[in-house]
Amino acid sequence: MKYELKRLNIELSARCSYACAGCPNTYMKRKKGNMSFESFKQIYGEIEDKIQKVYLWNYGEPLLNPHIAEIICYTKNKKPRTVLSTTGQTLPMREDLSFLSTLDELIISINGFDSETYSFHQKGGNFTKIVAGLRRLKPIMERMGTEYILQTVANSRNINQIDEIEQFAREYGFNKVVLKSFNVMDNKEETERQYVPQELLFSRKNPVYKTDKVYPCFEWMVVNWNGDVNICCWDYEGEIIVGNVLEQGVFDVWESKKMTGLKQRLANERILPYCSRCTIKTTISELVLK
Secondary structure (H helix, E strand, O other): OOOOOOEEEEOOEOOOOOOOOOOHHHOOOOOOOEOOHHHHHHHHHHHOOOOOEEEOOOOOOHHHOOOHHHHHHHOOOOOOEEEEEEOOOOHHHOOOOHHHHHOOEEEEEOOOOOHHHHHHHOOOOOHHHHHHHHHHHHHHHHOOOOEEEEEEEOOOOOHHHHHHHHHHHHHOOOOEEEEEOOOOOOOOHHHHHHHOOOOHHHOOOOHHHEOOOOOHHHOEEEEOOOOEEEOOOOOOOOOOEEEEHHHHOHHHHHOOHHHHHHHHHHOOOOOOHHHHHOEOOOEEEEEEOO
16 A cells, blocks of 8 residues: 655754653754754755645754754745744744744644743743743734644643633734643653643543554654654654655655555554554644634
């Protein structure tokens, strides 16, 4: 069976100044770096009119890429719907934020709405600075067509702030709110006990999140900052490298014997340790603000 590539994640940076609970960036052993502007253009030029959506992140903060403004502006008026997710950690320090309005979607991840709750999960972050950045970004987003999304990961500390999210989103000019479930990437019982809410509604233990088959990777490919391709985003260490798009091309990797063989196996068995924790649903709720 031939699978169509619909989505591409491009890791612009594997670096991050945060140490969010459960995130593998704090302990993964693979080399961390930034994708060059030339590498990005090579990848984007190949997929420009051939796939539906490009996500500009993987395991790092994309706005730490020194060429981020050039990279995002390069995507302007091109076909794939281009999405970037950020903690917003660099927003207050940037002289010009207008390049972000080039995106089709901009997601700001905020997992607490006061300093204490924010830093409980997003360790190393500063809520006051984030808010200062949002104030600067609001007028830019309000006059542009970018879908501006506030994303919150439900955790044991912030679920009593769920009712505050809509008000916060309206105050800072977001036009959509997304509430997601907590992903215990480090697979530690301590992390699950400390951060995952006991309420089933907010937990990935909820049966509605589960799937018997590994669907996402059948139409999705992850490209690390150096061009290496993983079988899926859970392979944060790059244990299975399928190929390198800078050397082989995006579609040559996607249609390679190695990729095809892996997908054939995945259709019938969970071949990797993290396959058992794969879900087809991670979003608890979405709210579009008028």
